[in-house]
Amino acid sequence: MKRGGEKAMVPDADFGSYYGRPVVKETVWGPDIPAYLFLGGLAGASSALAAGAQVTRHAELARALKCGAAGAISLSMVALVHDLGRRMRFVNMLRVLKVTSPMSVGTWILSGYTPLALAAAAAAVTRKLPRAGFAATAGAALLGPAVASYTAVLLADTAAPAWHEAHRELPFVFAGSAATAAGGLGMLTVGPGRAGQAVRFAVIGAAGEIAAKSLLLQRLGATAEPYQTGRGGQLMDISEVLTAAGLAVAVLAGRTRVGAPVAGLALMAASALTRFGVFEAGRASARDPKYTVRPQRERLADAASREQ
Amino acid sequence: MGTTSPATTRNLFEQETGLTSGPGLDPSAVAGYPDHPPRVGFFTDTSVCIGCKACEVACKEWNNVPEDGLVLTGMSYDNTADLSASTWRHVAFIEQPAADGDGDLRWLMASNVCKHCSQAACLDVCPTGALMRTEFGTVVVQDDICNGCGYCVSACPFGVIGRSETDGGAHKCTLCYDRIGDGLMPACAKACPTESIQFGPLDELRERAHQRVADLHTAGQPDARLYGADPADGIGGAGAMFLLLDEPEVYGLPPDPVVTTRDLPRMWRHAATAAGSIIAAVVVACAGGRR
Numbered sequence: 001m002k003r004g005g006e007k008a009m010v011p012d013a014d015f016g017s018y019y020g021r022p023v024v025k026e027t028v029w030g031p032d033i034p035a036y037l038f039l040g041g042l043a044g045a046s047s048a049l050a051a052g053a054q055v056t057r058h059a060e061l062a063r064a065l066k067c068g069a070a071g072a073i074s075l076s077m078v079a080l081v082h083d084l085g086r087r088m089r090f091v092n093m094l095r096v097l098k099v100t101s102p103m104s105v106g107t108w109i110l111s112g113y114t115p116l117a118l119a120a121a122a123a124a125v126t127r128k129l130p131r132a133g134f135a136a137t138a139g140a141a142l143l144g145p146a147v148a149s150y151t152a153v154l155l156a157d158t159a160a161p162a163w164h165e166a167h168r169e170l171p172f173v174f175a176g177s178a179a180t181a182a183g184g185l186g187m188l189t190v191g192p193g194r195a196g197q198a199v200r201f202a203v204i205g206a207a208g209e210i211a212a213k214s215l216l217l218q219r220l221g222a223t224a225e226p227y228q229t230g231r232g233g234q235l236m237d238i239s240e241v242l243t244a245a246g247l248a249v250a251v252l253a254g255r256t257r258v259g260a261p262v263a264g265l266a267l268m269a270a271s272a273l274t275r276f277g278v279f280e281a282g283r284a285s286a287r288d289p290k291y292t293v294r295p296q297r298e299r300l301a302d303a304a305s306r307e308q
Numbered sequence: 309m310g311t312t313s314p315a316t317t318r319n320l321f322e323q324e325t326g327l328t329s330g331p332g333l334d335p336s337a338v339a340g341y342p343d344h345p346p347r348v349g350f351f352t353d354t355s356v357c358i359g360c361k362a363c364e365v366a367c368k369e370w371n372n373v374p375e376d377g378l379v380l381t382g383m384s385y386d387n388t389a390d391l392s393a394s395t396w397r398h399v400a401f402i403e404q405p406a407a408d409g410d411g412d413l414r415w416l417m418a419s420n421v422c423k424h425c426s427q428a429a430c431l432d433v434c435p436t437g438a439l440m441r442t443e444f445g446t447v448v449v450q451d452d453i454c455n456g457c458g459y460c461v462s463a464c465p466f467g468v469i470g471r472s473e474t475d476g477g478a479h480k481c482t483l484c485y486d487r488i489g490d491g492l493m494p495a496c497a498k499a500c501p502t503e504s505i506q507f508g509p510l511d512e513l514r515e516r517a518h519q520r521v522a523d524l525h526t527a528g529q530p531d532a533r534l535y536g537a538d539p540a541d542g543i544g545g546a547g548a549m550f551l552l553l554d555e556p557e558v559y560g561l562p563p564d565p566v567v568t569t570r571d572l573p574r575m576w577r578h579a580a581t582a583a584g585s586i587i588a589a590v591v592v593a594c595a596g597g598r599r
Binding site: 018027093095098100107141150153156158160174178201205208292293296 | 389463467472478580595
């Protein structure tokens with residue numbers, strides 16, 4: 001049998017494939033997209049926490065979070081347009097609203113959220129129009145969490161096995177990761193000792209993220225491999241270490257001049273690495289046909305045994 | 309293929325989203341063509357494919373699809389490798405030891421193409437409406453609308469559609485929309501010298517496909533099987549079905565493809581709960597403690 005020529009292209013023997021080539025296509029999205037997943041999450045969760053801080057009269061924290069949200073969502077927009085194959089046509093996203101397309105729904109969520117986040121920041125910085133500013137703050141706080149969690153559906157609604165199969169836990173991983181980042185932003189930007197709410201928010205977020213991640217790894221079985229091995233696994237591991245380190249510093253030295261910003265930066269970096277890790281895991285799962293073929297084969301075998 | 313109960317699929321879609329490409333056997337009607345010509349498609353009978361690649365060439369010629377490089381892949385006679393933005397027909401070559409066991413070779417050839425799914429993931433996830441269902445039940449990209457977001461590329465369970473590096477847009481087989489509208493058959497089917505690629509109304513093709521499998525079984529070819537011919541499968545049945553002589557994955561096809569949007573209602577619910585959990589976390593973080 002002459003198969004493969006110089007290169008050995010048939011990897012495992014326990015499933016059939018066409019010269020080991022992928023069945024589904026790897027995403028054509030570049031690093032813009034995981035960067036957006038991080039920035040959008042950071043912005044959305046920051047807006048939510050800002051409203052809480054404002055209501056409880058922590059004006060400095062509220063202002064810092066609003067500015068951070070406005071900056072992060074502006075960068076997000078740049079990243080999203082930059083990743084398009086035809087950038088001048090980005091407005092075509094607004095031709096239709098399709099609930100079957102998470103990207104379409106997300107575009108409309110962003111179209112509502114972004115002006116509110118910018119207005120809330122503008123009002124906080126200029127200290128003008130407090131009522132309008134409060135309304136914008138409230139609106140951004142309601143839409144922000146949607147910005148942070150819909151992106152999980154954006155990934156899950158694809159044929160990339162590691163993304164699709166994770167559709168149950170991924171929104172919670174992203175929500176937790178977003179809260180971790182927003183908490184980190186609060187610690188980084190307000191004076192030490194005034195970021196208690198941000199620390200608590202980050203702790204809750206990180207706990208949620210870790211719990212959701214371990215559920216994901218458990219439930220996905222062999223499909224979870226790309227989250228634990230290769231580049232995706234590496235990024236996820238570093239993220240976990242940074243999260244633990246950031247939380248430890250926040251709790252132990254969060255009220256010191258050096259401890260607060262160090263913890264904040266570590267938590268924000270951890271959140272970014274989680275998104276890049278998830279992104280890489282999806283790519284790896286699309287590249288290797290075993291992640292596509294094996295579960296489908298098992299599904300067929302299960303169905304066949306049920307029929308008997 | 310064929311593990312999904314069509315009733316479950318239909319319920320999820322119509323009750324919870326009530327939208328777009330729907331799972332019915334008549335996707336054109338679901339898409340809003342009350343009065344439309346019969347659904348058409350391909351039946352690719354790989355048992356008579358001779359690997360001449362006339363389909364690949366005819367497709368490129370008619371559709372003015374750019375060349376995608378001359379490389380030797382080392383995969384038998386297949387130097388095309390896969391379907392992409394610039395390859396809308398792809399002939400696969402598989403060399404196997406023959407069943408007789410005396411060292412002979414069995415050479416499988418199969419011309420792959422877009423499946424024009426009844427429930428098309430590419431169409432569902434397209435955020436601009438560039439991908440659309442035609443009156444013939446086929447799925448095409450409107451090039452003047454596509455903004456190159458690339459979502460369809462990740463959504464297709466068959467890895468069919470690609471994004472062009474040259475013009476940034478998504479491209480795939482149109483089932484020669486411009487020809488079938490004029491009563492002509494698609495270029496690949498027209499060029500196929502062995503009628504391995506057959507074009508026609510889907511109902512007729514399905515009947516013919518079942519007959520052909522039965523004939524091959526009688527003639528001592530127990531390996532023959534249909535792929536994409538079952539309307540109860542995970543994509544609501546394909547508009548382009550195949551007769552294969554081995555497992556689908558041997559040809560690079562997924563054994564049990566499911567349209568990713570089937571789980572979308574559930575995904576939206578999880579995302580809504582996750583968003584709610586952020587608000588709950590804010591309440592806890594801000595209510596507790598003095599600072």
